[in-house]
Amino acid sequence: MRIHHVDCASLCPAARRAINGEGSLLERGTMPAHCLIVETKTHGVVVVDTGFGRADAADPDGRFGRLYCQLVGVRRHRPVTLLSHLRRLGLSPEDVRHIIVTHLDVDHAGALPDFPHAIVHVHQAELEAAQHPTWRERSRYSQHHWAHGPRWQRYDAEGEPWRGFPAVRQLVGLPPEFLCLPLPGHSRGHWLVVVESAEGPLVHCGDAYFHRGTVEGTPVPWGIPPFEALIASDRRRLAGNHERLRELARSGQGIRLFSAHDPVELQRLAAASP
Numbered sequence: 001m002r003i004h005h006v007d008c009a010s011l012c013p014a015a016r017r018a019i020n021g022e023g024s025l026l027e028r029g030t031m032p033a034h035c036l037i038v039e040t041k042t043h044g045v046v047v048v049d050t051g052f053g054r055a056d057a058a059d060p061d062g063r064f065g066r067l068y069c070q071l072v073g074v075r076r077h078r079p080v081t082l083l084s085h086l087r088r089l090g091l092s093p094e095d096v097r098h099i100i101v102t103h104l105d106v107d108h109a110g111a112l113p114d115f116p117h118a119i120v121h122v123h124q125a126e127l128e129a130a131q132h133p134t135w136r137e138r139s140r141y142s143q144h145h146w147a148h149g150p151r152w153q154r155y156d157a158e159g160e161p162w163r164g165f166p167a168v169r170q171l172v173g174l175p176p177e178f179l180c181l182p183l184p185g186h187s188r189g190h191w192l193v194v195v196e197s198a199e200g201p202l203v204h205c206g207d208a209y210f211h212r213g214t215v216e217g218t219p220v221p222w223g224i225p226p227f228e229a230l231i232a233s234d235r236r237r238l239a240g241n242h243e244r245l246r247e248l249a250r251s252g253q254g255i256r257l258f259s260a261h262d263p264v265e266l267q268r269l270a271a272a273s274p
C-alpha cells in the first residue's frame with residue numbers, strides 16, 4: 001500500500017502563540033486537517049478523514065457562519081480539498097471506495113458529498129450524535145455533509161483488543177490492516193483509525209489530542225487545553241485518554257501516532273513518506 005499524508009483544510013486559527021506555541025498572539029496560527037490517502041493493491045483508494053469539501057471551500061461563511069470562520073481561520077482563497085490532492089496524485093474521485101472518519105465534525109466529514117459512491121465507516125454513537133445532535137452538539141456538525149445519503153457502514157461491537165485498546169476489526173469490505181479504536185471524549189463516537197503499514201502501525205488520532213506535546217510529554221501551548229475542554233463532549237475523559245495515548249506512543253514497536261491538527265507531525269510524516 002502507498003500512504004499519502006495531506007492537509008485538506010489548511011486552517012489558520014486566531015492567536016498563533018496560544019495554539020502553535022511560537023510567534024505572536026496577533027498572528028494567525030497554522031492548523032492542518034491531516035488526512036490519509038491510502039492506495040491499496042486490491043481495495044482501491046481508502047481515505048481516512050476528509051477535511052472540507054468542495055461546497056465548503058466555495059462558501060465557508062454560508063456553510064459554517066462568519067464567527068466560526070473568523071476564529072478557526074477558514075481560508076477563502078486557495079482552498080485545499082481532498083479532490084485537489086487526488087487530482088495532483090493522478091487519482092480520480094471514483095477511485096475512492098472507502099472513507100473512514102475519526103468522527104463527523106465539520107472539519108473531518110466535509111468532503112463526504114464529493115464521494116457519494118464511497119462506503120463511509122463510522123462509529124454508531126458518532127452517527128447518532130451527528131444526525132440527532134443535542135443543543136450543545138449542534139454547531140459541531142453540518143447536516144449538509146450527509147444530506148446526499150452516504151453509504152454508511154456503522155459499528156458498535158468490539159473485537160479482540162489492539163495493544164490494550166478496545167478495537168473494531170473486520171471493517172466491511174476492507175482488509176485487516178485497517179481497524180478502529182473507539183475513544184470517546186472529544187465527541188460521542190470518536191475513534192482512532194489504525195493502518196498497519198509495512199513501516200509499522202500508523203495511528204490517526206483525529207482530535208483525541210491536538211498538539212504533539214500531549215503524547216511526547218513536552219510542553220503544550222497554553223491555548224490548547226482550554227480549547228480541547230471547551231469542545232469536548234465529555235471533558236472528564238480527556239486526561240485519561242491523553243495518558244493512554246502517551247503510553248501507546250512510548251510503547252515503541254514502530255508505532256507512529258498523529259493528531260489531525262498538529263502541523264509538525266504532518267510535516268514529519270509527509271517528509272518520511274516514500
Ligand SMILES: [Zn+2]
Binds near residue numbers: 260
Ligand atoms: Zn478537528
